[in-house]
Amino acid sequence: MEDCLAKKMEITVSEAEKRTGRNAMNIQETYTAYLIETRAVESQSEGQCAPVESLWRRYSEFELLRNYLLVTYPHIVVPPLPEKRADFVWHKLSADNMDPDFVERRRIGLENFLLRVASHPVLCQDKIFYAFLTQESGWKEMVNETGFQLKADSRLKALNATFRVKNPDKRFTELKHYSDELQSVISHLLRVRARVADRLYGVYKVHGNYGRVFSEWSAIEKEMGDGLQSAGHHMDVYAASIDDILEEEEHYADQLKEYLFYAEALRAVCRKHELMQYDLETAAQDLTSKKQQCEELATGTVRTFSLKGMTSKLFGQETPEQREAKIKVLEEQIQEGEEQLKSKNLEGRDFVKSAWADIERFKEQKNHDLKEALISYAVMQISMCKKGIQVWTNAKECFSKM
Amino acid sequence: QDLSLPNGTPVDTSSPASSSSLLNRLQLDDDLDVETRDLFVTVDDPKKHVCTMETYITYRVTTKTTRAEFDLPEYSVRRRYQDFDWLRNKLEESQPTHLIPPLPEKFVVKGVVDRFSEEFVETRRKALDKFLKRITDHPVLSFNEHFNVFLTAKDLNAYKKQGMALLSKMGESVKYVTGGYKLRSRPLEFAAIGDYLDTFSLKLGTIDRIAQRIIKEQLEYLVELREYGPIYSTWGGLEVELSEPLEGVSACIGNCCTALEELSEDMTEDFLPVLREYILYAESMKNVLKKRDQVQAEYEAKLEAVALKREDRPKVPTDVEKCQDRVECFNADLKADMERWQNNKRQDFRQLLMGMADKNIQYYEKVCVT
Numbered sequence: 001m002e003d004c005l006a007k008k009m010e011i012t013v014s015e016a017e018k019r020t021g022r023n024a025m026n027i028q029e030t031y032t033a034y035l036i037e038t039r040a041v042e043s044q045s046e047g048q049c050a051p052v053e054s055l056w057r058r059y060s061e062f063e064l065l066r067n068y069l070l071v072t073y074p075h076i077v078v079p080p081l082p083e084k085r086a087d088f089v090w091h092k093l094s095a096d097n098m099d100p101d102f103v104e105r106r107r108i109g110l111e112n113f114l115l116r117v118a119s120h121p122v123l124c125q126d127k128i129f130y131a132f133l134t135q136e137s138g139w140k141e142m143v144n145e146t147g148f149q150l151k152a153d154s155r156l157k158a159l160n161a162t163f164r165v166k167n168p169d170k171r172f173t174e175l176k177h178y179s180d181e182l183q184s185v186i187s188h189l190l191r192v193r194a195r196v197a198d199r200l201y202g203v204y205k206v207h208g209n210y211g212r213v214f215s216e217w218s219a220i221e222k223e224m225g226d227g228l229q230s231a232g233h234h235m236d237v238y239a240a241s242i243d244d245i246l247e248e249e250e251h252y253a254d255q256l257k258e259y260l261f262y263a264e265a266l267r268a269v270c271r272k273h274e275l276m277q278y279d280l281e282t283a284a285q286d287l288t289s290k291k292q293q294c295e296e297l298a299t300g301t302v303r304t305f306s307l308k309g310m311t312s313k314l315f316g317q318e319t320p321e322q323r324e325a326k327i328k329v330l331e332e333q334i335q336e337g338e339e340q341l342k343s344k345n346l347e348g349r350d351f352v353k354s355a356w357a358d359i360e361r362f363k364e365q366k367n368h369d370l371k372e373a374l375i376s377y378a379v380m381q382i383s384m385c386k387k388g389i390q391v392w393t394n395a396k397e398c399f400s401k402m
Numbered sequence: 403q404d405l406s407l408p409n410g411t412p413v414d415t416s417s418p419a420s421s422s423s424l425l426n427r428l429q430l431d432d433d434l435d436v437e438t439r440d441l442f443v444t445v446d447d448p449k450k451h452v453c454t455m456e457t458y459i460t461y462r463v464t465t466k467t468t469r470a471e472f473d474l475p476e477y478s479v480r481r482r483y484q485d486f487d488w489l490r491n492k493l494e495e496s497q498p499t500h501l502i503p504p505l506p507e508k509f510v511v512k513g514v515v516d517r518f519s520e521e522f523v524e525t526r527r528k529a530l531d532k533f534l535k536r537i538t539d540h541p542v543l544s545f546n547e548h549f550n551v552f553l554t555a556k557d558l559n560a561y562k563k564q565g566m567a568l569l570s571k572m573g574e575s576v577k578y579v580t581g582g583y584k585l586r587s588r589p590l591e592f593a594a595i596g597d598y599l600d601t602f603s604l605k606l607g608t609i610d611r612i613a614q615r616i617i618k619e620q621l622e623y624l625v626e627l628r629e630y631g632p633i634y635s636t637w638g639g640l641e642v643e644l645s646e647p648l649e650g651v652s653a654c655i656g657n658c659c660t661a662l663e664e665l666s667e668d669m670t671e672d673f674l675p676v677l678r679e680y681i682l683y684a685e686s687m688k689n690v691l692k693k694r695d696q697v698q699a700e701y702e703a704k705l706e707a708v709a710l711k712r713e714d715r716p717k718v719p720t721d722v723e724k725c726q727d728r729v730e731c732f733n734a735d736l737k738a739d740m741e742r743w744q745n746n747k748r749q750d751f752r753q754l755l756m757g758m759a760d761k762n763i764q765y766y767e768k769v770c771v772t
Binding site: 202 | 598601602605608609612615616619620622623625626627629630633634636637640641643644647648651654
């Protein structure tokens with residue numbers, strides 16, 4: 001962690017700006033650009049600050065970066081981006097991508113993403129990532145030159161394919177199961193939370209009606225008038241307070257969302273392992289059958305039923321030369337296969353080792369982050385209650401003066 | 403034309419200024435502090451009675467007094483809603499110039515509200531207790547004979563049957579003929595009271611609706627909260643290190659649910675009934691105002707008739723005088739009652755709204771502790 005980029009460089013996504021431009025299909029579109037500022041952290045105590053470098057990026061470029069990372073580091077749980085479209089909204093919250101609140105929350109999410117990558121021991125060393133932060137022009141070309149796009153397509157296909165692994169690694173199976181459950185439970189939580197927020201909003205806002213009616217009532221009263229009027233004012237304050245409260249809660253929701261998407265990334269790693277395992281098993285199986293074929297041809301015995309065997313029985317045996325040729329080909333293939341299998345095994349073991357290391361790192365990070373998120377959520381609730389107590393105590397005082 | 407009664411006092415067709423003298427007389431009776439109070443009434447101990455014909459609830463009415471009008475210092479009788487209703491009617495009949503406190507609603511839609519549920523019985527008991535206490539506090543009503551009998555008679559039904567034959571010893575029961583007299587204009591101060599009552603009932607009605615809406619929203623919030631809490635528990639089951647904090651959150655939310663439920667219940671049982679009671683009160687007060695108008699109209703009509711027939715002066719004036727008396731009495735009583743009512747109302751609402759604030763505070767405190 002000492003060498004990670006985050007320690008050497010300050011990274012912020014400081015601004016968001018609306019832009020219009022022409023896209024790939026030459027159609028006018030509006031999009032938001034984000035300003036990334038970086039500054040080298042100097043260890044000198046001279047007081048000299050390094051200059052701030054900055055460049056603009058839009059969301060799709062962030063996506064490109066992430067896809068590159070996913071393909072290039074399949075054994076890493078790659079940090080997720082903030083959501084593309086506003087999801088889990090309650091009625092007051094806008095689902096519009098151009099809404100300033102949404103843009104602001106996205107800006108924070110993007111900064112968080114960059115910081116996560118920059119503090120990852122492996123990812124932070126990536127050159128493309130570094131270029132993303134420092135090189136405005138030509139970055140896209142640089143990414144495409146790595147040729148990752150091809151791998152990206154096959155990766156997507158593989159992620160969605162169904163296949164059965166004969167000897168799955170129990171740890172990865174359990175982990176995949178966990179990530180599925182986590183995704184399910186967090187989305188359920190976020191959905192209900194949105195409904196809860198909606199209802200709470202309603203409760204607070206109706207209290208505002210008290211303000212109006214108390215005011216009207218106070219107009220016809222003599223001694224009770226002042227008390228009613230000021231109490232009404234407090235009701236208005238109460239009704240207005242919900243907006244800030246719920247805005248703060250959105251931050252909590254965003255933290256949960258990050259881990260919702262993280263769960264997806266975790267699942268992808270497990271899938272990758274499954275894929276490799278399947279690949280390995282297929283290759284091993286292939287090798288075994290070739291060896292068998294070779295043996296059969298060499299000894300002339302048919303151990304297993306094969307169509308070739310049947311046809312050769314029906315239509316006559318092949319010539320010894322033909323057989324020799326076949327055996328030669330097979331022996332070459334077997335040798336190739338054995339080498340491939342060896343390297344695949346090695347790859348597999350390396351993958352498991354590095355993936356598992358990253359998974360442990362991720363688990364620790366998750367536990368730490370979520371604990372903090374829950375604590376801050378509790379603190380938010382307490383503060384909301386304290387405000388409630390304050391308002392009603394004030395109202396009570398007004399009533400007592402009636 | 404200038405008119406004057408046989409005794410020389412000039413006749414005033416507008417609101418009698420002489421009522422202020424009556425007011426002064428009545429104000430002496432207004433000093434009913436706790437120390438000087440000599441009559442205490444309580445309603446408690448509801449009991450269910452099951453008979454062949456019907457099932458009903460009776461309440462125990464306990465009286466403690468040092469007044470001479472009562473034979474014993476203490477009484478304890480059982481009464482049912484019907485009896486309270488009878489009492490109120492009797493009071494309205496015998497003291498039509500006074501504001502009689504309201505009773506809780508008589509009819510309840512069967513099937514919607516359970517007449518025998520604990521909450522309903524308790525709410526009704528509180529309202530009946532308030533009803534009797536208000537009468538007790540009234541300097542005139544508390545001495546009413548029917549009230550006395552209500553508090554003391556072992557067999558109220560026997561008395562009820564005699565009702566028509568018995569004449570009150572304290573004063574004649576004033577009968578009001580709705581002789582179709584139309585009042586030209588309501589005097590300013592009573593018009594003001596009328597306007598006030600109209601706006602007052604309106605505002606209370608609005609507050610009632612708002613409070614009901616809040617309770618409804620709170621209950622819907624509660625529904626969602628009830629689904630929300632257990633999800634954290636489920637999540638806790640998935641995790642190892644995080645399971646404790648997650649379970650904790652789940653439990654907290656559960657506690658919030660309970661606290662919220664209590665708040666809604668309290669509002670429904672304590673706050674709303676009192677609001678409704680005051681709306682009923684305002685209604686009955688408006689009726690009294692109308693009756694007052696009737697009396698004044700009769701008085702004015704008779705006065706006019708006198709003004710036209712100069713010869714019949716010796717006979718009619720006594721009639722007119724009686725009318726004038728009545729009007730003045732009425733006005734005075736009404737005004738005195740209004741003042742008292744305003745005071746009490748102020749205190750009642752003070753308590754009520756403070757109570758509401760308190761409940762909310764308690765709710766938040768409970769949630770905080772969690």
